[in-house]
Amino acid sequence: MRSIITSLFIILLTLGRAAAQSDTLSITLENVPYPYAVIHLPLTIEGQDVRMAYMDVKPATPNGRTVMLFHGKNFGGYYWGDVIRPLVAKGYRVIVPDQIGFGRSSKPFIHYSLHKMAAMNKHLLDTLGISRALVLGHSMGGMLATRFALMYPQSVEKLLLEDPIGLEDYRTFVPYRSAEQDYPTELKTSFESVKKYYQSSYFTKWEPRYDQLVKIGAGVAQSADFPRYAKVAALTFEMIYEQPVCYEFGLLKVPTVLFIGKEDKTIVGKALLTDEQKAQHGQYKVLGPQTAKKIPQCRLIEFEGCGHIPHIEIPDVFMKALLANL
Incomplete structure (x- = not known):
């Protein structure tokens, strides 16, 4: 009888540990479901062999x-x-690529650069035999898509920007912090800290379905490799801060559509600002029209009552607008 009880205890203990570990994510998100099969493109960057993850979804x-x-x-x-x-x-x-340093792609310690990322995505298209594409970038992806269009206008049929960051130069009002200085902050990542940031910046009203995004954002913090993930996050924060695109919008030579959630209040480095500064910056209802005027051949589409991620917060409305502008 005692052996049976002991065995049951061991089984329950094992199951309990498995349940606890299920919230721990690999820093390359292998245990996060992706909507389609993920492929890896081998690359060599600064002497390091890395793999760039991407989905290539073909229609019937x-x-x-x-x-x-x-x-x-x-x-x-x-x-x-x-x-x-x-x-x-x-x-x-x-x-759908995962940029190097993100998602299921490798997390090397390199000099992160929007120019370098753009070149890697051009290489991906060349490898796949694709000469031109409509390029949709969200948030940081909007900065990258802008850089891509500036570097490779012949490869961009149309530029589509969904609440891109970098509509203002963060260097002019956010205190400078190097990657080394930001790294300890990244190490403090938790479910609570991620949810607080998403609530204050990304969505107008919190819904339970958004918790899954928080779980992914925070789940890597339990990984033994999290220090590497945190270091890369600090390096890419530095990249965004130091490499603005807002001064080059007027140089774009491709048709552009700017999708803006009018309640978006995203600021890179927001935690370093006073409440008064937060009220003065990151106001996309103002930044959207200002940016649209800078971009030749630009169409502005604004969404009422929507924050930083229209394709998640108002998916049907966003998709209708996107499909109408392809």
């Missing part, structure tokens, strides 16, 4: 056009599912 009845999706800093390809499916249904081939 192709229309001959391709859409490339660039994710934001706190996300990866996993959050594009509700955008990919309608696009594929309309005949578009959809390429």
Whole structure:
């Protein structure tokens, strides 16, 4: 009898540990479901062999056009599912890379650069035999998409920017912090800290379904490799701060559509600001129209009552607007 009780205790203990560990994520998100199969492109960067993850989703009845999706800093390809499916249904081939340092891609210690990222994505398109694409970038992906269009205008059929960051120069009002200084802050990542940030910046009203995004953002903090993840997060924060694109919007030579959630209040480095400074910056209802005037051939589409991620907060409304502007 005692042996049976002991065995049951061991089984329950094992199950309990497994349940606790289920919230721990690999820093390359292998245990996070992606909407489609993930492929890896081998690259060598600064002498390091790395792998760039991406999804290549092909329609049953192709229309001959391709859409490339660039994710934001706190996300990866996993959050594009509700955008990919309608696009594929309309005949578009959809390429969804996880940038190096993000998602299921490698997390090397390198000099992170929007120029370097743009070149890697151009290499991905070349490898796949794709000469031109509609490029949709969200948040940090919007900064990257802008840089990509500036570097490779011949490869961009249309530039689509969904609440891009970098509409203002953060260097002019956010105190400078190097990657080394930011690293200890990144190490403090928790479910509570991520949820607080998402609530204050990303969504107008919190819904339970957003908790899954928080779990992914915070789940890596329990990994033994989290210090590497945190260091890369600090390096990419430094990249965003030091490499603005807002002064180059007037140089864009491709048709552009700017999608803006009018309640978006995202600021990179927001925690370093006073409440008064927060009220003066990150106001997308003001930044959107200002930016649209800077960009030649730009169409501005604004969403009432929506924050930083329209494709998640108001997916049907966003997709209707996106499909109408392809």
